[in-house]
Amino acid sequence: MAKLILTGSVGIGGKNESKDIEAVQKALNQCIKLLAPLPKLKEDGDLGKNPASSKTVAAIKAFQKKVVGMANPDGLISVDKGTHRKLNETAVPANLDLLTFPGTSFTYVKTTKTVEECIATLPAELRTDFKIVIINVIKEMHKLGFALGVLQNARAGYRTFQDQIIVRQKDPKASGAGPGESFHHYGLAVDLGVLQWIDNKGKAHSDFWLGAMDEMAGYKGFSSKIWAKRDSYCVNKAFRLRKERIHLQGVPATTSGRVWLAKCMSEAGKADSYEYKKGGINKKYKCKVKKDASWVEIGTAKELWMGIVKNVTAEQKKKIIKHFKASENIAKTINIQ
Amino acid sequence: MKKLTILFFCFMAVINVSYGEDKVAIGEANKKVKAIDDARDDLYQLEIKQHVEVSEGVPPSVVFFYKPEREELVLVEFSAGHEIFSVVYKYYFENKKIIKYSKEILNRPDNPPKRAIIYGSDGSVLWKNTINEPVISVKNILEIYSLNMRLIQDASKY
Numbered sequence: 041m042a043k044l045i046l047t048g049s050v051g052i053g054g055k056n057e058s059k060d061i062e063a064v065q066k067a068l069n070q071c072i073k074l075l076a077p078l079p080k081l082k083e084d085g086d087l088g089k090n091p092a093s094s095k096t097v098a099a100i101k102a103f104q105k106k107v108v109g110m111a112n113p114d115g116l117i118s119v120d121k122g123t124h125r126k127l128n129e130t131a132v133p134a135n136l137d138l139l140t141f142p143g144t145s146f147t148y149v150k151t152t153k154t155v156e157e158c159i160a161t162l163p164a165e166l167r168t169d170f171k172i173v174i175i176n177v178i179k180e181m182h183k184l185g186f187a188l189g190v191l192q193n194a195r196a197g198y199r200t201f202q203d204q205i206i207v208r209q210k211d212p213k214a215s216g217a218g219p220g221e222s223f224h225h226y227g228l229a230v231d232l233g234v235l236q237w238i239d240n241k242g243k244a245h246s247d248f249w250l251g252a253m254d255e256m257a258g259y260k261g262f263s264s265k266i267w268a269k270r271d272s273y274c275v276n277k278a279f280r281l282r283k284e285r286i287h288l289q290g291v292p293a294t295t296s297g298r299v300w301l302a303k304c305m306s307e308a309g310k311a312d313s314y315e316y317k318k319g320g321i322n323k324k325y326k327c328k329v330k331k332d333a334s335w336v337e338i339g340t341a342k343e344l345w346m347g348i349v350k351n352v353t354a355e356q357k358k359k360i361i362k363h364f365k366a367s368e369n370i371a372k373t374i375n376i377q
Numbered sequence: 378m379k380k381l382t383i384l385f386f387c388f389m390a391v392i393n394v395s396y397g398e399d400k401v402a403i404g405e406a407n408k409k410v411k412a413i414d415d416a417r418d419d420l421y422q423l424e425i426k427q428h429v430e431v432s433e434g435v436p437p438s439v440v441f442f443y444k445p446e447r448e449e450l451v452l453v454e455f456s457a458g459h460e461i462f463s464v465v466y467k468y469y470f471e472n473k474k475i476i477k478y479s480k481e482i483l484n485r486p487d488n489p490p491k492r493a494i495i496y497g498s499d500g501s502v503l504w505k506n507t508i509n510e511p512v513i514s515v516k517n518i519l520e521i522y523s524l525n526m527r528l529i530q531d532a533s534k535y
């Protein structure tokens with residue numbers, strides 16, 4: 041709506057200029073749904089002989105209680121104070137269908153994206169069981185009015201080993217996973233962000249990480265509620281990582297992608313086994329080849345990707361690189377308990 | 378090109394009028410910040426870093442940069458990697474007073490602008506393009522630095 045401009049206060053003990061009263065009545069009517077079961081107010085610029093018992097003051101009090109969150113509503117709107125500001129944030133043209141986020145006073149409008157559009161962003165490589173959980177998360181969040189999905193062209197869905205290299209080349213500080221070490225290779229991870237949300241003025245935001253929402257005064261603290269809601273639909277079948285907001289994976293957060301890569305390589309190797317020792321800084325893999333029963337350190341995933349293999353013969357090296365490369369396909373279906 | 382130059386000068390004039398003395402102070406602050414950035418390689422560092430198995434992102438690490446003499450803290454930088462992008466926070470100090478705070482999000486596809494707050498010598502805000510306060514308060518940053526320095530010193534006593 042146009043900004044609610046007041047020349048003086050309105051309500052109990054207010055200046056109560058007629059045109060200010062009328063402006064307040066109009067603004068309250070624009071968010072009357074939030075004040076149910078109160079009926080729409082007459083926009084007549086009048087509080088009657090006894091303002092305290094007027095329907096307009098009753099609506100101001102209801103607004104203060106339900107939307108502003110005041111424990112003891114005083115029924116007075118002072119210029120540029122809390123109730124006035126909140127009313128400005130909340131009031132929208134009547135043709136907008138306003139929603140309130142469960143358990144909060146945040147208001148917004150339902151996304152214009154369909155649930156099918158959201159689901160269509162999921163990568164084809166996602167494993168069936170994990171996909172079912174993620175689709176359910178998308179559906180539930182869509183019921184609440186938010187379009188969640190996977191950002192295209194941002195490597196937020198399935199990643200090849202090469203993709204992981206590119207991610208790290210673009211920003212070495214961004215990802216700790218080398219090629220083969222991310223659950224995005226396994227069809228078991230998606231970065232599920234917000235494709236679109238619409239604020240209570242009707243403005244649509246493409247705001248995947250909710251960074252824009254975080255900077256809007258009227259929505260302070262709202263993004264964490266949205267993420268928490270998203271996570272509540274994961275029901276111990278999709279897991280978030282402690283320090284990543286948008287990433288969800290089909291295995292618990294402490295599962296090591298590196299142990300999984302070693303398993304994939306062992307699967308490819310058949311007679312040769314690979315292992316990854318947890319902990320340490322260097323993230324190196326070890327290999328036990330058939331002829332030689334002792335473990336040898338062969339290097340990091342990135343080194344293997346570059347064709348560098350340490351402590352082995354030229355013949356063994358060839359085999360190990362082959363096993364590493366074969367892991368990319370094995371990763372798509374392997375099951376590790 | 379000519380048009381652009383004229384516009385630019387008009388713009389400068391507007392800034393001059395509206396900021397006045399603050400503009401001088403902001404210029405001073407930026408000079409100090411640049412001097413700290415330039416001296417970065419000569420500064421000593423105290424680093425706090427996690428080594429954990431989690432592989433998708435990069436756990437946050439904190440680096441305190443200080444002058445070798447008197448161990449005066451001049452820059453605190455922490456960064457965290459979020460799979461395809463990273464966030465870098467910086468605090469610049471002089472004599473235990475904050476000069477500048479910045480938050481930069483690198484390589485994120487929606488390319489958010491760099492955020493910064495520049496402070497005056499009395500701690501007041503001279504300029505900012507963000508509504509946010511520093512992610513960790515300046516007071517806490519200074520306390521954490523001195524506690525960690527004390528820890529390091531105590532550990533080397535015996």
Ligand SMILES: [Zn+2]
Nearest residue numbers: 230231287460
């Ligand atoms: Zn991810």
